[in-house]
Amino acid sequence: MNESAILDDFDDLQAWSVYADLLQSRGDRFGERLGLGLALARSPANPALEQAIVDFDRHHLSTEAMLGPELARRIDRSDFARVARLEWRFGFIVGAAVGLPSDDPSWQGPALEPVLAAILSSPAARLLRDLDIGIFDREPPTNLGELDEVLEDAGPLPSLRRVLIGDFRYPDEYEISWVEVGEVATTLHVAPELRELHVRGSKIEFFLPVEHAKLERLWLETGGLSAHAAWSLGQARLPALRHLQVWFGRPPYGGLATIEQVRPLLAGDGLPALEQLDLQNAEFTDDIALALVESPLLARVRGVSLAMGNLGDRGGRAILDHAAKFEHLRSLDLDHNYLSLALAAELQAALPGIVTIGRQLEPHRLEGGELGYFAQVGE
Numbered sequence: 132m133n134e135s136a137i138l139d140d141f142d143d144l145q146a147w148s149v150y151a152d153l154l155q156s157r158g159d160r161f162g163e164r165l166g167l168g169l170a171l172a173r174s175p176a177n178p179a180l181e182q183a184i185v186d187f188d189r190h191h192l193s194t195e196a197m198l199g200p201e202l203a204r205r206i207d208r209s210d211f212a213r214v215a216r217l218e219w220r221f222g223f224i225v226g227a228a229v230g231l232p233s234d235d236p237s238w239q240g241p242a243l244e245p246v247l248a249a250i251l252s253s254p255a256a257r258l259l260r261d262l263d264i265g266i267f268d269r270e271p272p273t274n275l276g277e278l279d280e281v282l283e284d285a286g287p288l289p290s291l292r293r294v295l296i297g298d299f300r301y302p303d304e305y306e307i308s309w310v311e312v313g314e315v316a317t318t319l320h321v322a323p324e325l326r327e328l329h330v331r332g333s334k335i336e337f338f339l340p341v342e343h344a345k346l347e348r349l350w351l352e353t354g355g356l357s358a359h360a361a362w363s364l365g366q367a368r369l370p371a372l373r374h375l376q377v378w379f380g381r382p383p384y385g386g387l388a389t390i391e392q393v394r395p396l397l398a399g400d401g402l403p404a405l406e407q408l409d410l411q412n413a414e415f416t417d418d419i420a421l422a423l424v425e426s427p428l429l430a431r432v433r434g435v436s437l438a439m440g441n442l443g444d445r446g447g448r449a450i451l452d453h454a455a456k457f458e459h460l461r462s463l464d465l466d467h468n469y470l471s472l473a474l475a476a477e478l479q480a481a482l483p484g485i486v487t488i489g490r491q492l493e494p495h496r497l498e499g500g501e502l503g504y505f506a507q508v509g510e
Contacts, residue, residue: 230265286321
């Protein structure tokens, strides 16, 4: 028996019971805690069991036990609860969200990297399935560049199934360009069972190979994806990936990728299971559309989004001229682009029930009289 059955279904009490027996046979103190929790689940409102759990948690799951004496001296229990929101199950941390409290812009406390490191290294976190990483610094730009080092030092993390890096609301809390993420591929390498990786922020990079055997969903939300990051995605080897969403962004915010870095991705060699392809928020959407109609990947996917970019009639005409190549799709999202009304109507007539035109924009009049066609999210 390993943890996989529990991680697949936290409500499977039989799997928990088998795991409790295994831990107790090994002399693991968390077997005792799990046994107490299961007993209380079967016999709720039992004062003796409730007190035994309180006593166990006081000794083994307190803030001091979690953080260690040095860090516990610098962050009290109430502050810890504000920057580390933990989801518990029978004495195990199964979900964690670490970041500055969104309701207190003046909050001051210790660096959050040690808090995250302490949680990840805790024996109570061996079943940590969901991890959300928020903001570590109020003053922009806030840098998550040390996050990859924290994850690497804590790894391997075999229980992680879902990771969100950049847990903030934009633009209400933060502009997306204010949060500098750094290396992302470390997460893939330390979490071999990962299924979902969602990254939000700027300066997203992949210096390590983008490879993972079981990742099913990868979302990158940014106002500026570098040419190197786009090239790395083009070399990705993700045999289980079903949904890929990439925002490319605008050049003033680091969005320097071009169609040349995206072409290898559209070949699809490293994405054999892909079903949904979202190449969004780009300022070369026309080029993406022209390459997509010639891509072998198009025939394999079931949904495509080119939303939030600067698709105009040049790319729209390529889609219309090759409409038969899109007829097998469940959806083709062209919302928030720059299609003319006439071409938008032709696309709707050619791909009824498939294409979403949504809102189409008018170009911006720039100084000197030139017209500007911009991706939706930059800053």
